[in-house]
Amino acid sequence: MMNYLLSLIIWTPVAGALIVLLMKDKQATAIRWISLAAVLLQLAGSSILLFQFYQFPESSGGYSIESFHFVEKANWITMDLGSWGVLSIDYLLGVDGLSVPLLWMSTLILVIGMISSWSITKQVKGYFALYLLLSSSIIGCFVALDFFLFYIFFEFMLLPMYFLIGIWGGVRREYASIKFFLYTLVGSVLILVAMIGLYISVSDPTEILADGRLVRTFNLLHMSDPANFIAGSILDPTSLKEWGGVSIRSLAFLFLFVGFIIKLPAVPFHTWLPDAHVEAPTPVSVVLAGILLKIGGYGLLRIAYPIFPEAALDYSWWVGFLGVVAIIYGGFNAMAQSDLKKLIAYSSVSHMGFVLLGIAAGTTEGYSGAVFQMVSHGFISAALFLIAGVLYDRTHDRMIENYSGLAEKMPYFTAVTVFFFFASLGLPGLSGFIGELLVFLGAFQSSSVNGQVPQWMAVLATFGLVLSAAYYLWTLQRMFYGRLALREVAWKDMLTELTNREWLMFIPLVFIVLLLGIFPHFLLDLMNGSINQLKELVFENGKTIIQSLNSGGS
Amino acid sequence: MHKEGLSFQLLEALGSLNQVGPELAIGAGIILLLIVDLITSGKRPLLLLVLSMLFAFVALWLILPLWVQMPEGGLLFSGQLIADRHALFSKAIILLALALTLLFGTGLQLRTEYYYILLSLTLGGMLMVSSTTLLSVYLGLELASISGYILTVFGFKKLNFEAGIKYLLFGAFASGLMLYGISLLYGLTGSLAFTTEAFTTQLQQANEPLALFAIVLVLMGIFFKIALFPMHLWTPDIYQTAPVPVAAIFSVVPKIGGLIVLLRLTESFSVVSSYSQLLIFMASVSIVFGNMAALNQNNVRRMLAYSSIAQAGFLVLPIAINDGFAVTSFYFYIFIYLFMNYLAFYLVDHMEREQKFSFNDYKGLGKKHAFLAVAFLVAMMSLVGFPPLAGFTGKLYIFSSLWNEWQTSSGNLLLIVLLLAAGNTVVALFYYLKIPYFMFLKVEEKDTSGMETLTAGQVMTACLLVFMLVFFFLKPDSLIQVIQQIPFPVTQL
Amino acid sequence: MGNSIYLLLSAFVFSAGVALVLTRQNVIAVLIGVELVFNAANINFVYFNALYPERLDGQFFTLVVITIAAAETALALAIILKLYRTYHTTNLDEISNLVEE
């Protein structure tokens, strides 16, 4: 069973969704429990995986399939295309230190989102079926090692998300869902083009046909090795083909990059996020902010950077710049919002900027910080959206100015809010701090270690800390402190303390945020080996390619 | 000497007959159905339906031995036709389309003539795909066209007549252009058999602008059939008005006929420089135009019509590239296109029987008619090219063939085309998503409780089509293996 | 010498047919234009056949075109008659209910 653990984690919700679809809409309770069981199974599976993972020795050696665990490989599609060669698509799954934390985080958030979904009463069957499909495709993204497989999961995710926002969302849900769909589809299309170019240019070194024809592969690990590029293909590192002065490899990198940062999202492709978040129902916001955004960052680290290391090094200034812009710009925008959910959405933009900055820095600290930030932001933003949801559930209003002095009325809720606000603004001892700290350490170090990101960017980025403190504390002051004053008198009775179900969602998050903040090694130990491999891969390959280009070009 | 030659030729003609088994079956079907119709004086549509279905399957079954026996294919009837695997594969698609069209059932209360004219349309398409001379191309095209004109009028409403005359006049004009082009080509090469080397060499030596001019005129006739820019203008009117099964078959049979002709012609025409550029350009314009125009349609069928213009562009791209990979991707996509398009039309048919024509009528149906709505979603997503459906795989191959060709070409034109095509996927999403959008996201305005749900048979058909779309996503290699057996280049004679 | 006459003539007939198709509002006049276009092609076919006399492709093509033109005309007239019954006109400009919304 261990050998198929990843498949189990992926496909359990699909099975759940099928069962749900076979049930009647009226059996709402049963549907809920079945769905919960499905995601709980997922969580159990990923927890087993996580604990097993702690026992594996830290992988040494290069970035190859050997450094992955729980690998499942099955031939999916093999197409003999005559003289052109063979096209091979594998059902290739595997996890390393980069994906395991994200995987586990996702499964937990999905469970919490499921608990939060308990209050959904409209079209229950459809909702839970879609939710389960969504959870499948999310997990698929994190464990797929075949680009094709990854892309399928990546793209398929849009569909359940579209409906979840579009049907169960708020007032402007239609606009928001379409905007979300279109933005991310643009990204997907760019990724698709890059993917096509890649598989045409990459051959599988392990399989060579008797007649000397090449086996084209979608295997991400093969793509990450420059030696596997077919000589003369456009994406061959020695290829000199260019378009408008930009080499095609850089162009392909940009495609991947833009595709992923739309998802991340980074300025200026972030405007779908506030709309989607504001309109989405609470659990969907939770999943969206908690998990979906991370796939962008994960994609950069897993796909864009290893495959096009030289372009990545080339553009790191811009990557870092975008990150800093996102941090500052997102922060200022969060400051300006009067809608609590929008505020949190913009704060997500700001916090995901750290991910970009960390990735751009290219140091171990930077990469680790980026991943750490993704994981921690996953938990924190989930909690923040739950907080917004708690209020919205009670009054159907999210406007900050309509509330005041909530601390008096809902002291426990206030305590939870304060906790997560502080976690998000980077209070030491809570997980948000470690991620940002690592990013800073990486970014400051970068200029002396590898010259990827100038120090002024890092200095500017620190300003994000002040901004986040400003908007969170200001919100606290406006909504929770002061005398109790609500827009409508009736709210006074509606605003009740957290229910047991809500506690159930918050407590694990509180626990994990604390745990990761105080004992970050639980997370860092998991990923250190993989991050090191990744970093070395990017820099060694990148430098080799740049050198060969320089010598070949002149 | 003459007599000897004559008997030899006659024998050859007779010998060729066994290689056109599918055509013969359909031809026989036409005549048999005509007779049965006369005997039953138009009162037994169901019988005719069953009979046509029977003939469709017989013809389909007849393809199999030919496929196995004739790996190379051979010229028939003194080089008028060919029965190579290109022809056979496309015939199979055409016959599948016929069978699927028949599955729409008798619900439309069409006149019985419908069935054999449907068969003759099929025959026209089959003729086109196996044509090797411009004459047989023209004939097949006209057979398909004339059957098409008649079928458009079926339904016999005011708008049907209008659409019929429009279609006819436009078609006649298009074939007039084509004829003139053919005559010029004939004058240039002295031959109509465009697959022969003589034709190609003559064309190569001919004055280039003149040859290109003639080619453009010929292309116009073919573009008319595949509804490609600039001969696409009839499409929305006809798709909107013709009975739904007719519109459905229009979107496949003449299209594939024209496309295979184009494929064969391209083999010869590409000796004329800038021919493929022209084709790529037209295809790209088609994609853009079709998508843009589809954006602000309110009528579902009009939207599908414009979308089929764009899809035609996608289908012409690999033909223009004209290498092994591209042709493989072309066959794959057209095969998938058959299923997804039919699924869409099949569902639209049900909606129209419920008097639901525009997107507005679709509002809020997703709630009560979940299966219908999900099937629609599958069809639309497959048309967009969204995983996990075969439409995605098809688009992937076409894009791949573009990239692959770009790799060997010098300029960056193909990259631009690739980006344009890929970008248009996003545009296409806008309108394809409209149906699910209206069904799921909008709230119904009118009371739709009176609307009938799909019958068991309809559900089965829809399930079958959906299954196809999913299956060929999961195992495209099974189809590709078959397609790989089709030799390339097209003409190996 | 003969060369240019046939070609010029067919070009002229072709263009005239096109002009008729474009300018006439009466559907039958448009049909006449289409016939002229066909005839133009036919002239070419027959003339070119004279240049390549080994096979009779051109002539046979002409026969086919003529036949098909007849068939098409018959069909067209059937539709026109029906159209006239419903629209009470043969003016193409007035027969246009199919407009995009």
Next chain:
Amino acid sequence: MEQQPTNIWIWSAIAVLWLLPLLSFVIGLVLWRRRKDGLGKFSTSLLAVSTLLSWAIFGVNFGVPESFFSVSWWTVGDTEFSFSLALSGITQLLLVIVSTVSLLVHVYSLEYMKDDPGKNRYFACLGLFTFSMLGIVLSDSLLLIFCFWELVGTSSYFLIGFWYKKESAALASFKAFLVNRVGDLGFLIGICLIYAIFKTLSISELQGMVDAIQWKGEVFNFEKNGELISSSPFMFTVISICLLGGAVGKSAQFPLQVWLPDAMEGPTPVSALIHAATMVAAGIYFIARVFFLFTPPALFIVAFIGAITAVMGAVAAISQYDIKKVLAFSTISQLGFMVLALGVGGREEGLFHLATHAAFKAGLFLAAGSIIHALHRFAHETHAHFDAQDMRLMGGIRRFMPTTFLVFLLLALAISGIPMFSGFLSKDAIITKAFSWASAEGGVRWIVPMLALFSAFLTAFYMSRLVMLVFFGSNKTPLLGNKGGLTENGKLITIPLLVLAAGSLWIWFNWNPFGQGSWLMDLVATDRSTISGLYLETTNEIPHKTIAIISILVSLTGVGLGYVMYDEDEHQAIAELEEKTSKPGFWSELSFNNWYLNELYDQTVVYSFNQLTKASSWADRRVIDPVVNLTGVLMVVTSVVVGWFDKKVVDGLVQLTVRITEFFGNIARSFQGGAVQKYIAWSLFFTLLVVTWILIK
């Protein structure tokens, strides 16, 4: 690096004394909403244990070289971040100060907060604060210090905003946290820069590297694990200034001192503990810890910041009427003094003043709190409404609260720098050091000791003003008059006061009331090398006696002036007060409004911040979104155009062109009407375009 073998007993004791406040915090959190009383006493007893332990360690470990405790915390890549603590003289001293003051405040609070409904929350926060403050003290790693640094800031945030229902309290806590964050940015940048250069954040490792520093002309060379690390002095100046940023924020130095006066919104014991004795002193402690990294230019800046703050704070204190505000500004001023001490190289002097200041300033606050508490009680009993902190409404309180008066008087004398009290010793030491520093280099540096003297004078002046206004003259409290009703507080309040007052006597620090320095300075002194030590500085010892006399004179003048100015006939005093409030002069306004710093920041920093906020929000809605959507919009436009082209092109065109010429109108109309022919015309048109292309080609 020679390292003391880890003494297991000492470290267990430290663990216990450190974790007990945390325990108090956790239990407080759990019991937070229960309305039971026991928690305060429980916390206090926990803290008593802590305090005992800290004294025990102080005694046992006295004079022992520093020792370390370190475990691996987390590893990123190949770099290990350890959880490392250090125990040295300076640590021991601070441990004692923090735990003792905290204990006293706890005891005091038992009484002071008796009736507050949120007192469980209060004690929990105090526990958190004490824990984190001890964390700062104990940590050997810059990262750990930063963590606890932020944590004390957070507990301070909670405590300032303890009465969150009061808008002003909520606002003040917000402001405090934010201003501190600004300072912390500097700290963080400094940490990152250090890490970027040295790949370590351990203070002891850094000290080790500085010890072994090689001075090669323009660069410093360090050796770490066999690797050679080079860095320029300029980099060190930058790092030092960044680190100074953290201290400037936390210790309320110029220009970030604006938060401290507002922080007085918190309960008074909190002000005593956090905003007078310990947390605000953390900045000084921190600079003392990383003193070896500071370069002379950086120290120069430190000295000036300290001097400026000392004078600014003192000036602002002169004209305040809120008793806590006076003390707050006085704290700012005294902190400035300490920073000044550090700047002039007087690390030990600064720490000495920190210790003495902790005692007398905590005492002053607690005494003030005692008065406020009593007045509150009085107001509560008589149902009167007045501001219990306004000195204009006090007067003659010595008659009602003799203990408090006595304590207050002693402490005021201590802070004023009158001999026989601790304040004289430490201040004198600083001024002496400043003078020798200035005389060594001369020039502009003379300003620093002058400002120090001036601020010492002002301190004496405003303290005597305070004492005069509050304790002497006639009482102006509404409903009170000279009748009874206002009574001394209970023992839980007075005993901590007396302890602190006793602690401010000279005898604990130096047997000689006019002596120079203290044994404490030897305790905290270290023989490790510093970067500034690399630059051979000439020190010019100025005789201590001269300085001492000058400083005593200055203090006495200040006290005397205050006494003369504010000990007049009561009527006159009141009249003068009224005159002052109605016609304020420029200087008194400047002083009252704390140099208009708040207004300045509102108009500049806050204003531009708000503008930026608005601008980016505007940009997001009106620029970025639309621009990114432009593709989409273009798409839609194209579709509209195509659609329009299909149906209407022509109508529009027609109408336009018909008017121009019949000819063009004719062409245009040609596309109109009869759909088939329109279609044919269009197809032909495009075909002809292609033909044209063929012809041109």
Next chain:
Amino acid sequence: MDTGVIHYILAALVVLSVLGILVTRNLLYAAFLLVLTFLGVAGLFVLAQADFVAVTQLMIYIGGVLILLVFGIMLTNRVAGQPILTQLNRTVLGVLFSVALFTSIVYLSQGFHSTEAVVVPHAIQRLGMAILTDYFILFEIVGVVLLVALVGAATIARFKGEGHG
């Protein structure tokens, strides 16, 4: 030489009649002028050795198509005693396009190799043979086309009523 003159005469006939069709708005005139055109074309066919085609042209075009057209004209115009006129539209455009087409064809036609026309021997006989051998299948298909068109035309024309709704 004489055939050359006949060429010109026939060509002139065709040109003039076509011009007439272009100019007249009267449908009946147009139809009758079309007869002349067909005749001229048939004559040219004869000159180009395509006797059988010429005959077919006469029989089918004049005997079939034209009659159909005239019937059509009669059946769709109920006004007696008035000339049956067609309105014109897009005249400028039509002329523009057709002139453009004409010039481009003429211009491009220079690209033909000027081969002299050769006498096609035994044209009718060979054509007959070819129809049953080379073009056997196509001939059959023409039959199917005719059949289908016929059935279609009949179905459409026979249909009663204005549709179902």
